[in-house]
Amino acid sequence: MEVPFKRFMRNKHIFIFIMALLYVVLICACHHNKSEKSLQSEADLSGCVIGAVSGTSYEIELTQRKDVKVVRFPTPTDCIVALKNGRIDAFVYDEPAINNDVRKKNGIKLAFKTSKSYPCGLAFRKEDYALVVKFNQFLSELKTSGELQEIQNKWFNAYHYDSVSMTTDNAPIATDGELLRVGTSQTIAPISFSVGKDWRGFDVEIAKRFGRYLGRPVEISLYDFAALAPALQSNAIDIVIGGVFITEEREQLLTFGDSHFSCYGGFFVVDENSQINDGFREGLKRSFNNNLLVENRWEFLARGLWVTIRITLFSIFFGTLLGVGLYLMRKSRYHWLNSIANGYAIVLRGIPMVVLLMILFYVIFTGFNSLVVSIIAFSMTFACFVSSMMNTSIQAVGNGQNEAGIALGFTRWQTFRYIIGPQALKKALPHFKSEAVSLIKNTSIVGYIAIQDLTRASDMIRSRTFEAFFPLLLITLIYFVLAWLMSKLLDYLFKWGTKI
Amino acid sequence: MITVQHLTKTFVSSDGKQLQVLKDVNCHIDKGEVISIIGPSGTGKSTFLRTLNLLEFPTSGEIIVNGKNILSKNYPLNKLREKMGMVFQSFNLFEHLSVLDNVTLAPMKLHGLSRLQAEKEGIEYLRKVGLAEKLSAMPSQLSGGQKQRVAIARTLAMHPDIILFDEPTSALDPTMVGEVQGVIQSLAQEKMTMLIVTHEMKFAREVSSRIFFMYNGGIYEDGTPEQIFGNPQKTETRNFVHLIRKLIFDIENKDFDFYDMTSQIKQFCIRYAMPERMNPITHVVEEMLMLLSKYENPIHIEITYSELDYSSMIVFVHKGETISPLERNDADELSVLIIRGMSKEIQTQQTADGVQLTFFME
Ligand SMILES: Nc1ncnc2c1ncn2[C@@H]1O[C@H](COP(=O)(O)OP(=O)(O)O)[C@@H](O)[C@H]1O
Ligand SMILES: [Mg+2]
Numbered sequence: 001m002e003v004p005f006k007r008f009m010r011n012k013h014i015f016i017f018i019m020a021l022l023y024v025v026l027i028c029a030c031h032h033n034k035s036e037k038s039l040q041s042e043a044d045l046s047g048c049v050i051g052a053v054s055g056t057s058y059e060i061e062l063t064q065r066k067d068v069k070v071v072r073f074p075t076p077t078d079c080i081v082a083l084k085n086g087r088i089d090a091f092v093y094d095e096p097a098i099n100n101d102v103r104k105k106n107g108i109k110l111a112f113k114t115s116k117s118y119p120c121g122l123a124f125r126k127e128d129y130a131l132v133v134k135f136n137q138f139l140s141e142l143k144t145s146g147e148l149q150e151i152q153n154k155w156f157n158a159y160h161y162d163s164v165s166m167t168t169d170n171a172p173i174a175t176d177g178e179l180l181r182v183g184t185s186q187t188i189a190p191i192s193f194s195v196g197k198d199w200r201g202f203d204v205e206i207a208k209r210f211g212r213y214l215g216r217p218v219e220i221s222l223y224d225f226a227a228l229a230p231a232l233q234s235n236a237i238d239i240v241i242g243g244v245f246i247t248e249e250r251e252q253l254l255t256f257g258d259s260h261f262s263c264y265g266g267f268f269v270v271d272e273n274s275q276i277n278d279g280f281r282e283g284l285k286r287s288f289n290n291n292l293l294v295e296n297r298w299e300f301l302a303r304g305l306w307v308t309i310r311i312t313l314f315s316i317f318f319g320t321l322l323g324v325g326l327y328l329m330r331k332s333r334y335h336w337l338n339s340i341a342n343g344y345a346i347v348l349r350g351i352p353m354v355v356l357l358m359i360l361f362y363v364i365f366t367g368f369n370s371l372v373v374s375i376i377a378f379s380m381t382f383a384c385f386v387s388s389m390m391n392t393s394i395q396a397v398g399n400g401q402n403e404a405g406i407a408l409g410f411t412r413w414q415t416f417r418y419i420i421g422p423q424a425l426k427k428a429l430p431h432f433k434s435e436a437v438s439l440i441k442n443t444s445i446v447g448y449i450a451i452q453d454l455t456r457a458s459d460m461i462r463s464r465t466f467e468a469f470f471p472l473l474l475i476t477l478i479y480f481v482l483a484w485l486m487s488k489l490l491d492y493l494f495k496w497g498t499k500i
Numbered sequence: 501m502i503t504v505q506h507l508t509k510t511f512v513s514s515d516g517k518q519l520q521v522l523k524d525v526n527c528h529i530d531k532g533e534v535i536s537i538i539g540p541s542g543t544g545k546s547t548f549l550r551t552l553n554l555l556e557f558p559t560s561g562e563i564i565v566n567g568k569n570i571l572s573k574n575y576p577l578n579k580l581r582e583k584m585g586m587v588f589q590s591f592n593l594f595e596h597l598s599v600l601d602n603v604t605l606a607p608m609k610l611h612g613l614s615r616l617q618a619e620k621e622g623i624e625y626l627r628k629v630g631l632a633e634k635l636s637a638m639p640s641q642l643s644g645g646q647k648q649r650v651a652i653a654r655t656l657a658m659h660p661d662i663i664l665f666d667e668p669t670s671a672l673d674p675t676m677v678g679e680v681q682g683v684i685q686s687l688a689q690e691k692m693t694m695l696i697v698t699h700e701m702k703f704a705r706e707v708s709s710r711i712f713f714m715y716n717g718g719i720y721e722d723g724t725p726e727q728i729f730g731n732p733q734k735t736e737t738r739n740f741v742h743l744i745r746k747l748i749f750d751i752e753n754k755d756f757d758f759y760d761m762t763s764q765i766k767q768f769c770i771r772y773a774m775p776e777r778m779n780p781i782t783h784v785v786e787e788m789l790m791l792l793s794k795y796e797n798p799i800h801i802e803i804t805y806s807e808l809d810y811s812s813m814i815v816f817v818h819k820g821e822t823i824s825p826l827e828r829n830d831a832d833e834l835s836v837l838i839i840r841g842m843s844k845e846i847q848t849q850q851t852a853d854g855v856q857l858t859f860f861m862e
Binding site: 400405411418426 | 553555578579581582584585586588590591592593594595596605606609610651654655658
């Protein structure tokens, strides 16, 4: 009994996992002293701590109020968690996005709606007037026929979004027209959200109908909000949907079509009357059901996992090849090759990974598949590591043995193959392993260029279920398993590689 | 077998500085000869050895092995190196391989021997250097002397025509020097052709058929051990074989770092195992400097010590002067007394540079 437990604790992955759990628990335990007054209008917010999703109009407007402390979160899910933990008094988000179902499940309620409403629209590339004109034409037809109101009512009044059918569902898909590429950063019902591989929601239906109107097939991809404008400008997409507020600032960069609906913001607070106190087991069961089984949401994770695995393995493979090439260039007798290799290392070392990814995707390899671009980006940085690792570990073996090999009559390559290589490999293995493992985790930034990897998959589930931790813990577990498998795989390859 | 003509080697460092290490080396080596290369450190002995198997490429000159110039294009260098073994000062065993694998690797990969055959031969060579029972040990488990003997066995396994040794015993504890020298000696008896860079004069004298004294980038004197050790023709050779060690100071002005000099003298005495002479030498030097401190002229000091007859002396040159400071009227009497008391004999000489005093010490 004693020995397995020790072995269990010795495994550093498991140890780190436990530490991460502790960390989460600690964070949850940090409470903020609530102000007791009830919130009825915007004037009552004075002196309160308010959560807002960064980059939204609400956040920008609240920030201008000196009497309110604004706390910024990446998603409304995080706002809900903070609210429930008492770290904030209220949070503000699109009122329709936090529907009754979400409110009930999370024990929160609407305190009041914003006094003004915000017009939302579809955004187009600045110089793409032809498409904007066509869209406005299309929209006014929808309005006059009363269909727009119908669609809006259908989505905004629904209780179970998955049962709402889209008028485009059974319509024949245009196959001959040029692809209409649509980008969204929203994965929240009812505006734009995904069910399995399908995109659904109010904005999605508008976009699909517009595609049918034009006779063009529609492709929808998920982008980070910050990446939407560059994606439009670099021709990666044609239209942005997802409840985008029309603001003056954005109109300088993009062109908006006519507004197709207006949205009120809602300030949400804890609902004291709600009782969602099922026990730990019940809660876990419910989370499992909500996050994985409903709508087959586990498929997000499965697909995301497969993407993460492919990016990691291909990047390690090509990065290692490129790294060996770089090393040989560094050691070449031609001065210009050394300079290229050194310059490459210096430049790459200075670029943050996200920036590199964005530059490659939006500037250099425009038109390439985003998965391929991400593999290129990660291979490039991994190559830097591999070449410097080779340098250190080969140097650590020492030139003496190299000379001894040469003096015996081995060629330079044979000396490397039989003498230097196996020893350098052994010295390099631990570093290579830890770099490969951290690569797995580093790939989680590919969301910036519209790739739905494992992390992105959990974000999508979270934005549907509004659950804070279950999806995160789940992918943490998956990353741990991946890390463990990776180090086993490398051990195996190493054993195979050093057999003479 | 090997003829070397007008060989030069200049190293160019990365900042463009040139260092000519070999200036003009000429020699001929016949089959069966055992040649020891001696000379002060830094004169290019290792460099010379390494140009023979082209671990270093010469800058100019010719190396002719069995009638062929190995510097010509397309000369099969790897074949040459197979036939020209090399043993390094720092052993350079392959750390990831066992003793036996160290010996069998090259014959298997380069001569196409089967593992069985290579191991059979390998064990034979290990037995020859007295290490057959260590065949499955890893290099890190061996002492320095054992490592060097494995390195010799590894070289022998390639059936070389000649073996180059670069200070094979310099990195060893004194207690282990003998075991390695013994192996080399037995190879000499088997008429193995060898070129040995060494600092062990006694060993060089016993094992060699010929001695090269390298000095100042060339083979300065070449002869039998009797000639080189018994009757060297040149002063530098004599100084070297008499194991004369020198410490030199040039004092240009009064800013000279006196404390550094004292500490260097102490280290010199300790290094050559004559701590008992430390005090007399420093006293004489100090008192002499006291006497000379009145004058501005530069001073040249040489402290020498012979490891052969253990004699030591101090040479003072007071530049541009003609009168010995000891004989001046205004010389401090106490200083003169101390100096005379400390030295066995004092010689005064007039040279082109100035007045030269030589103090022979007890
Ligand atoms: N690869 C090299 N690059 C530059 N200088 C070198 C190199 N190898 C040796 N030298 C220089 O050449 C001189 C002779 O070295 P070496 O042949 O090792 O002398 P020895 O073996 O006689 O002590 C030394 O001054 C040394 O610093
Ligand atoms: Mg040397």
